[in-house]
Amino acid sequence: MTISVAMTVNGKPVSGKVEARTLLVQFLREHLGMTGTHVGCDTSQCGACVVHVDGKSVKSCTMLAVQADGANVTTIEGLASSPDKLHPMQEAFRDNHALQCGFCTPGMVMSAIDMVKRHNYQLDEATVRHELEGNLCRCTGYHNIVKAILAAAPAMKAAGV
Amino acid sequence: MTATGIGARVLRTEDKRFLTGTGRYVDDLALARATYAYFLRSPHAHAKIKSIDISAAEKMPGVVAVYTGKDVAESKVGGLICGWVVKDKHGEPHKAPPHPPMALDTVRYVGDTVAMVVANSPEEAKDAAEKIKVDYEVKPSIVDLAHALDKGAPQVHAEAPGNLVYDWEIGSKADVDAALAKAAHVTKIDIVNNRLIPNAMEPRAAAAEYDKGTGHYTLWSTSQNPHVLRLILSAFVLGIPEHKLRVIAPDVGGGFGSKIFCYADETLVCWAAAKVGRPIKWTAERSESFMTDCHGRDHVTHAELALDKDGKFLAFKVETIANMGAYLSTFSTAVPTYLYATLLAGQYTTPVIYANVKAALTNTAPVDAYRGAGRPEATFVIESIVSKAAQELKIDPAELRRKNFIPSTAFPYQTPVALQYDSGNYPPIIDEAMKIADYKGFAARRSEAKARGKLRGIGFSSYIEACGLAPSQVIGQLGGGVGQWESAQIKFNPTGNVQILTGAHSHGQSHETTFAQIVSDKLGVPLENIEVVHGDTATTPFGMGSYGSRSLAVGGSAIMKAADKIIAKGKKIAAHLMEASVNDVVFENGTFKVAGTDKSVPLAQTVFAAYVPHNYPLAELEPGMDENAFYDPANFVYPAGTQICEVEVDPDTGVVEIVNFTAVDDFGNIINPMIVEGQVHGGIVQGVGQALLEKAVYDSDTGQLLSGSFMDYAVPRADDVPSFKLGYKVTPCPHNPLGVKGCGEAGAIAAPAAVMNAVHDALAPLGVTHVPMPATPMNVWRTIHGA
Numbered sequence: 001m002t003i004s005v006a007m008t009v010n011g012k013p014v015s016g017k018v019e020a021r022t023l024l025v026q027f028l029r030e031h032l033g034m035t036g037t038h039v040g041c042d043t044s045q046c047g048a049c050v051v052h053v054d055g056k057s058v059k060s061c062t063m064l065a066v067q068a069d070g071a072n073v074t075t076i077e078g079l080a081s082s083p084d085k086l087h088p089m090q091e092a093f094r095d096n097h098a099l100q101c102g103f104c105t106p107g108m109v110m111s112a113i114d115m116v117k118r119h120n121y122q123l124d125e126a127t128v129r130h131e132l133e134g135n136l137c138r139c140t141g142y143h144n145i146v147k148a149i150l151a152a153a154p155a156m157k158a159a160g161v
Numbered sequence: 162m163t164a165t166g167i168g169a170r171v172l173r174t175e176d177k178r179f180l181t182g183t184g185r186y187v188d189d190l191a192l193a194r195a196t197y198a199y200f201l202r203s204p205h206a207h208a209k210i211k212s213i214d215i216s217a218a219e220k221m222p223g224v225v226a227v228y229t230g231k232d233v234a235e236s237k238v239g240g241l242i243c244g245w246v247v248k249d250k251h252g253e254p255h256k257a258p259p260h261p262p263m264a265l266d267t268v269r270y271v272g273d274t275v276a277m278v279v280a281n282s283p284e285e286a287k288d289a290a291e292k293i294k295v296d297y298e299v300k301p302s303i304v305d306l307a308h309a310l311d312k313g314a315p316q317v318h319a320e321a322p323g324n325l326v327y328d329w330e331i332g333s334k335a336d337v338d339a340a341l342a343k344a345a346h347v348t349k350i351d352i353v354n355n356r357l358i359p360n361a362m363e364p365r366a367a368a369a370e371y372d373k374g375t376g377h378y379t380l381w382s383t384s385q386n387p388h389v390l391r392l393i394l395s396a397f398v399l400g401i402p403e404h405k406l407r408v409i410a411p412d413v414g415g416g417f418g419s420k421i422f423c424y425a426d427e428t429l430v431c432w433a434a435a436k437v438g439r440p441i442k443w444t445a446e447r448s449e450s451f452m453t454d455c456h457g458r459d460h461v462t463h464a465e466l467a468l469d470k471d472g473k474f475l476a477f478k479v480e481t482i483a484n485m486g487a488y489l490s491t492f493s494t495a496v497p498t499y500l501y502a503t504l505l506a507g508q509y510t511t512p513v514i515y516a517n518v519k520a521a522l523t524n525t526a527p528v529d530a531y532r533g534a535g536r537p538e539a540t541f542v543i544e545s546i547v548s549k550a551a552q553e554l555k556i557d558p559a560e561l562r563r564k565n566f567i568p569s570t571a572f573p574y575q576t577p578v579a580l581q582y583d584s585g586n587y588p589p590i591i592d593e594a595m596k597i598a599d600y601k602g603f604a605a606r607r608s609e610a611k612a613r614g615k616l617r618g619i620g621f622s623s624y625i626e627a628c629g630l631a632p633s634q635v636i637g638q639l640g641g642g643v644g645q646w647e648s649a650q651i652k653f654n655p656t657g658n659v660q661i662l663t664g665a666h667s668h669g670q671s672h673e674t675t676f677a678q679i680v681s682d683k684l685g686v687p688l689e690n691i692e693v694v695h696g697d698t699a700t701t702p703f704g705m706g707s708y709g710s711r712s713l714a715v716g717g718s719a720i721m722k723a724a725d726k727i728i729a730k731g732k733k734i735a736a737h738l739m740e741a742s743v744n745d746v747v748f749e750n751g752t753f754k755v756a757g758t759d760k761s762v763p764l765a766q767t768v769f770a771a772y773v774p775h776n777y778p779l780a781e782l783e784p785g786m787d788e789n790a791f792y793d794p795a796n797f798v799y800p801a802g803t804q805i806c807e808v809e810v811d812p813d814t815g816v817v818e819i820v821n822f823t824a825v826d827d828f829g830n831i832i833n834p835m836i837v838e839g840q841v842h843g844g845i846v847q848g849v850g851q852a853l854l855e856k857a858v859y860d861s862d863t864g865q866l867l868s869g870s871f872m873d874y875a876v877p878r879a880d881d882v883p884s885f886k887l888g889y890k891v892t893p894c895p896h897n898p899l900g901v902k903g904c905g906e907a908g909a910i911a912a913p914a915a916v917m918n919a920v921h922d923a924l925a926p927l928g929v930t931h932v933p934m935p936a937t938p939m940n941v942w943r944t945i946h947g948a
Contacts, residue, residue, distance in 0.1 A: 021284070035189035036182015038414075040362045041447035045871035048362060076182035083181075090180040094172055097835045100843065101669030102179025103362040103414025109180065125884070132879035136871065138362050138415050139669045140839060141846030141908075142879040 010078025027065035047135030050107035057114035076106035092152035100139035166682030187366035199286035203268035206302035206864020223285030243489035258318035269487035272452030302524035304859035332515035340476030344467035356459035363414020367427035369434035386706020413668035457531025459484035486527035500535030506576035544914035618923025622915035629714030629798035646793035649719035655772035657765035664704005665716035685751020710903025722790035802826035815942030844908020852916035
């Protein structure tokens with residue numbers, strides 16, 4: 001049995017027919033072909049799949065596609081305003097070498113943006129480290145990710161995003 | 162130094178695609194008419210398969226095919242190979258039990274492959290697998306390494322009596338025993354190097370397609386070394402001629418060793434693609450990664466260090482049992498021998514060393530190289546015993562190390578365990594580390610912590626590693642089945658931009674940036690006009706791939722050789738264009754000049770002339786500007802460094818907090834300091850993970866993997882680790898053209914000992930001399946309370 005779902009992804013209306021068990025991440029990756037959102041585990045631990053649903057960061061491996069029916073979803077593909085103009089968080093990750101293999105990166109960036117906003121653009125190292133508890137990275141040792149997020153917070157505020 | 166050349170902090174070329182969600186990993190592939198594989202895996206550590214009934218599974222919706230070990234065996238698929246023959250102390254080759262990609266009649270670890278379902282969707286494949294009925298006769302299993310070689314232990318393979326793969330030794334036992342017998346002091350340790358699960362963030366994946374019109378196979382795989390994978394599959398396992406098999410390793414999400422090896426899964430996906438006549442995709446669930454990725458470390462070791470009354474090392478004896486798991490993986494046998502025991506001199510002048518290594522089979526996942534591979538285990542033994550000796554002799558741990566360092570004047574230095582260190586200068590490294598870590602201020606910080614009820618400790622780890630694998634003839638003499646050179650091709654296009662094709666593979670190491678910097682520096686081509694191509698056997702020259710911190714030292718050197726060939730050819734073209742003698746032409750900053758004149762021709766003009774040879778010395782010179790090079794190094798490279806870790810232990814809870822962490826390394830010349838720092842950070846955190854958090858646990862009774870998810874196996878999270886203070890000292894490698902060593906593994910090699918030595922130092926006032934690794938709150942609390 002399939003169920004119809006419709007939602008807005010990165011500002012564009014999308015729809016499809018899914019199984020009841022289809023996860024939001026599967027809908028994004030397999031139905032829409034948006035493979036920027038990754039799956040790194042099967043226990044909602046690694047955070048590679050984080051997207052924004054109605055402005056809040058969500059692990060898209062832990063939400064059914066049908067639960068996102070009618071929602072406004074933003075993925076890593078929808079962050080940059082143009083191919084040459086990255087989001088300040090994306091810029092900060094690049095400037096601070098906060099990524100190596102790139103696999104955890106989409107989830108890291110999406111979590112980080114939500115974190116900065118929830119803390120009203122004011123963060124310290126301990127807060128960033130604590131907030132990153134739901135995102136695993138095996139390459140960077142987190143040092144540069146923390147640096148990037150601390151650098152991005154004022155940049156996001158200045159850019160009004 | 163130019164703004165984009167060697168030594169510059171250039172931002173990464175590869176970042177844009179990863180930051181915008183446009184990276185291309187294996188699971189991102191959309192293949193027309195794709196099917197999906199699911200592997201049924203053994204729930205038992207050791208069992209006989211009495212029967213398998215696939216009839217119900219075959220009838221499930223969407224199922225295309227179901228295969229068992231019998232089908233695989235009937236197709237004459239060969240066993241997975243171990244590519245390194247280690248000869249035991251009697252000169253006999255190691256025991257090599259067969260490793261069928263799918264179990265035929267016996268399963269030997271939880272996760273061993275039992276059946277394969279191919280279906281129209283991953284969900285349908287998994288649903289159908291649940292309908293396969295396997296009748297197992299469960300047999301006794303052995304997962305505990307310390308007892309694997311005991312008399313009466315359950316036998317993993319009939320081909321390896323007593324579970325012994327080899328009993329190997331290096332060095333003179335008689336000399337070492339004699340020195341131990343008469344030494345003023347002998348320090349002894351018994352340590353377990355805890356078993357780790359690599360956990361690259363991208364799970365392993367494979368996809369395969371067969372073209373029946375041409376007989377060509379294409380295999381996409383999360384591989385660190387696609388050419389080697391193709392070679393193994395062609396020559397040993399599947400028998401597909403090498404020219405009919407293309408292996409592509411696109412963007413790969415981390416490897417740390419675990420993606421070097423030829424696994425059953427990709428073998429079977431490739432094999433079955435021809436049988437079903439449609440592409441097949443498979444991506445591991447994380448639970449499968451935990452169960453079936455090759456694990457790392459897992460040693461039980463007794464060591465003794467003999468010292469004279471002044472603390473000079475006289476002899477070192479090491480006895481290790483190393484876990485191989487249930488089958489011998491691709492390079493497993495080399496890890497606890499040639500990558501471990503040959504490193505036991507460390508940074509010290511210890512005159513005689515003896516090591517005995519027994520490799521054991523157990524009913525656990527195969528164990529093979531994981532970041533550092535043997536060298537972290539060696540460093541942990543050396544640096545643990547040196548710190549313990551310092552404590553016993555009441556000598557400052559830095560002082561004891563300094564007293565025994567190989568002096569800078571002694572290089573090249575022949576160790577008693579085969580290696581010849583090419584270069585190094587260790588005292589300035591430890592001095593710099595102590596300065597950065599404010600070693601002088603430690604006593605005051607310890608007192609201050611004590612006032613807060615915390616036990617503060619400081620730990621040193623001075624490591625050496627041999628990496629940049631390696632001289633092929635040495636590898637061959639030691640039993641390695643492959644060469645260890647690397648390849649490069651520099652291909653100019655007529656318009657002057659460049660492709661660098663490399664046999665190395667980047668899965669986080671940043672080759673697309675670093676390799677381009679080398680060519681930009683050497684040939685004066687702007688960075689944006691250079692592209693690095695890797696990971697596809699159809700487009701890149703045969704190469705050995707990336708592991709063992711070899712890509713820059715060996716692959717980068719091949720690029721330098723290819724660039725030299727470009728310059729040599731460009732000189733001849735330029736000489737022709739400028740009507741000068743080749744001997745008078747020099748190359749500077751991307752331009753050929755006639756010395757002592759104002760005549761010049763930019764490299765790009767010689768490239769154009771080479772592709773449009775209207776005014777060109779065709780009689781003496783071929784057209785085109787495309788040069789290949791292969792580089793086989795003269796020796797390993799020997800990065801070295803000192804890490805200093807400072808911890809605070811809460812004696813009430815056993816929680817260890819790292820409050821300060823310094824690493825000073827000598828990686829030779831550095832191409833991009835930003836990237837090197839990132840490699841060091843990541844390596845340290847994997848080492849810290851081993852020291853404080855990570856341990857693969859199998860249940861002794863049932864052989865079940867108890868640490869089978871991120872909820873049970875503690876990969877370090879951001880709030881488990883601090884930020885790091887790094888420093889560098891440079892002694893260029895004397896035998897490669899870049900003067901570089903390797904930086905990928907150093908952090909993970911040194912960190913476990915630095916952390917554990919700090920923990921032991923913190924707990925010394927309580928009389929504690931040994932905490933088992935990882936120093937989890939429970940292990941620390943139990944040790945403190947003698948529980």
